[in-house]
Amino acid sequence: MNKTFLLFIVISSIFCKSQTNRFVYELEYRNNSSEDYRKNLMALDINPTSTKFYDYDFIEYDSINKNSGESRSRYSTKTDQIIVRQPNSFRNKRYRDFFDYFVEETNDELKWKLFPDTQMYNEYKLQKATTEFGGRKWIAWFSNDVNVSEGPYKFRGLPGMIFLLQDSENNFIYKLVKNNKLEQTYNTNEFLETHYGKTALPISSKKFNKYIEEIYQNPQRMFSDRIKSGENATFKNETVESIDELNRKKTMLQNGIRGRYIYIEQDSKPNFENK
Numbered sequence: 001m002n003k004t005f006l007l008f009i010v011i012s013s014i015f016c017k018s019q020t021n022r023f024v025y026e027l028e029y030r031n032n033s034s035e036d037y038r039k040n041l042m043a044l045d046i047n048p049t050s051t052k053f054y055d056y057d058f059i060e061y062d063s064i065n066k067n068s069g070e071s072r073s074r075y076s077t078k079t080d081q082i083i084v085r086q087p088n089s090f091r092n093k094r095y096r097d098f099f100d101y102f103v104e105e106t107n108d109e110l111k112w113k114l115f116p117d118t119q120m121y122n123e124y125k126l127q128k129a130t131t132e133f134g135g136r137k138w139i140a141w142f143s144n145d146v147n148v149s150e151g152p153y154k155f156r157g158l159p160g161m162i163f164l165l166q167d168s169e170n171n172f173i174y175k176l177v178k179n180n181k182l183e184q185t186y187n188t189n190e191f192l193e194t195h196y197g198k199t200a201l202p203i204s205s206k207k208f209n210k211y212i213e214e215i216y217q218n219p220q221r222m223f224s225d226r227i228k229s230g231e232n233a234t235f236k237n238e239t240v241e242s243i244d245e246l247n248r249k250k251t252m253l254q255n256g257i258r259g260r261y262i263y264i265e266q267d268s269k270p271n272f273e274n275k
Helices: 003-013 057-068 189-193 205-217 221-228 243-248 252-260
Strands: 021-029 038-046 051-055 081-087 092-099 100-107 113-121 124-133 137-142 163-167 172-182 233-234 237-239
Touching: 003 092, 038 057, 057 189, 100 205, 124 163, 137 172, 137 243, 205 252, 221 243, 243 252
Parallel strands: none
Antiparallel strands: 021 038, 021 172, 038 051, 051 081, 081 092, 092 100, 113 124, 124 137, 137 163, 163 172, 233 237
């Protein structure tokens, strides 16, 4: 990362009328220390009227669709970390994809504690800060050189850009790895504000969890109507042709639901125990 180039982009043009400043984070995440890390690139788009955080793979699929003129290539989030907010706001819209498409609206103001500790990262001097959020303790390293009070997911509000972020158990680790400037505001309506034609349905976190827990109790019902109408159901590259065969796969379906996401907000995640 070239420090001079990055600063030029941020300072000279972040408030231009129509452009997008895109910061890309590398995310490593796991449920606990006994598991291997999953890895994703995440995009933080800072626009004149919004800030958006989402899986970078959406951009790759969107590019394919735009080049072909069709919307055949579709991607579903692997991280469950799709966020939209207005500039300088802690009020977040979190878009959630689980068969249907939903949006939660929350106020997530963070209380940061600043420390004198510093470290160097890609020629930037970073300062340490900590907060508690989502049932986890977090350590952030931000740069006063980049006067943008933003960071990954819902983490913002420091006197500078967050370059590094991790929880105290190293289950979620974010690293700012690159940035670029787009001359026009990047349009995410096809895959973010709506999901390939699906309108985002307003929901609370509590109701969203209940929705997932009910599917977990009887996951076969998501496919049984299709089989009863004479169609086949396909998952894990296997074709299921009968209800009896579908019922035998209940445990596999439940394991898929349990493992689909690693929940960053562990104090408000679905409860699959004794279900």
